[in-house]
Amino acid sequence: MILGAAIGLIGGVGGGALLRRAWADRRSGHPALVAGGWTLVFAALAAAAVAEGPVKGVAAATAGVAVGALMVVARGRIRRSGRPSRDTLAPEPLEGPSRLGRGVLKFLLAGPLGMTAAMGIAFCYAAWAPGDARTRIIVGGLLMPLGWALAMTWTLADQRLWRALAVLSGTSVAGFALAYVGGIA
Numbered sequence: 001m002i003l004g005a006a007i008g009l010i011g012g013v014g015g016g017a018l019l020r021r022a023w024a025d026r027r028s029g030h031p032a033l034v035a036g037g038w039t040l041v042f043a044a045l046a047a048a049a050v051a052e053g054p055v056k057g058v059a060a061a062t063a064g065v066a067v068g069a070l071m072v073v074a075r076g077r078i079r080r081s082g083r084p085s086r087d088t089l090a091p092e093p094l095e096g097p098s099r100l101g102r103g104v105l106k107f108l109l110a111g112p113l114g115m116t117a118a119m120g121i122a123f124c125y126a127a128w129a130p131g132d133a134r135t136r137i138i139v140g141g142l143l144m145p146l147g148w149a150l151a152m153t154w155t156l157a158d159q160r161l162w163r164a165l166a167v168l169s170g171t172s173v174a175g176f177a178l179a180y181v182g183g184i185a
Contacts, residue, residue, distance in 0.1 A: 001060045004048035008061030011044020012068020020072055041065055102161065109164050110152040117168045118147030120175020127182030 018037030022030040048061030126140035155164045 001052065001056055004052040004057040004060030005064040007044050007048040007051060007057075008064020008066075009068045010064075011041050011047075011061070012065035013071060014068075015039075015041035015044070015065070016069035016072035020076060105161055105165075106156060109161065109168060110155040113165070113168045113172065114151030114155055115148050117151050117171040117175065118144050120172045120179065121147050122175075123179035124175045124182065127179040 015037040018033050018040060022033035022037065044065060045058055045061045048057035048064075051057055052060065122140040122144040125143055126136045129136045129139070151168060155168070158164050
């Protein structure tokens with residue numbers, strides 16, 4: 001496993017560096033660098049598959065490629081100092097006066113209503129997706145926390161609470177209704 005991860009790490013750093021250099025110049029794009037970067041990544045996956053087997057080697061190399069590419073991205077980060085300009089299109093979520101009623105409503109929207117909407121989507125997926133019932137239930141169960149996190153993030157970042165209320169309520173009703181209809185059919 002360590003050899004496959006090391007091969008993936010080297011491939012991720014090399015491929016990520018080539019891709020970053022190619023994508024830095026957006027006008028020409030340097031197709032040779034793009035092809036070389038992706039070739040290096042896939043070559044690392046293939047080398048790890050040969051070194052440690054197709055399952056363990058590719059799994060370890062995939063994690064290594066991700067870490068290597070993240071190292072390339074972190075190396076090129078830019079620190080900005082000073083305040084950002086006030087010419088932004090959307091206001092920041094925390095700007096403006098804070099009121100208890102808005103906080104309670106945001107809590108209720110992000111928490112219980114967001115969870116209900118995520119459950120509706122997960123149940124709808126489990127009822128309507130093709131495949132084995134056990135797989136649909138497992139994937140639906142994995143979709144639920146992801147959907148809840150997305151609903152919470154969007155609700156807490158949005159200034160218009162009535163829009164969030166309408167979308168989350170509609171998603172909840174539609175998801176559970178479609179899941180109910182799918183369970184009958």
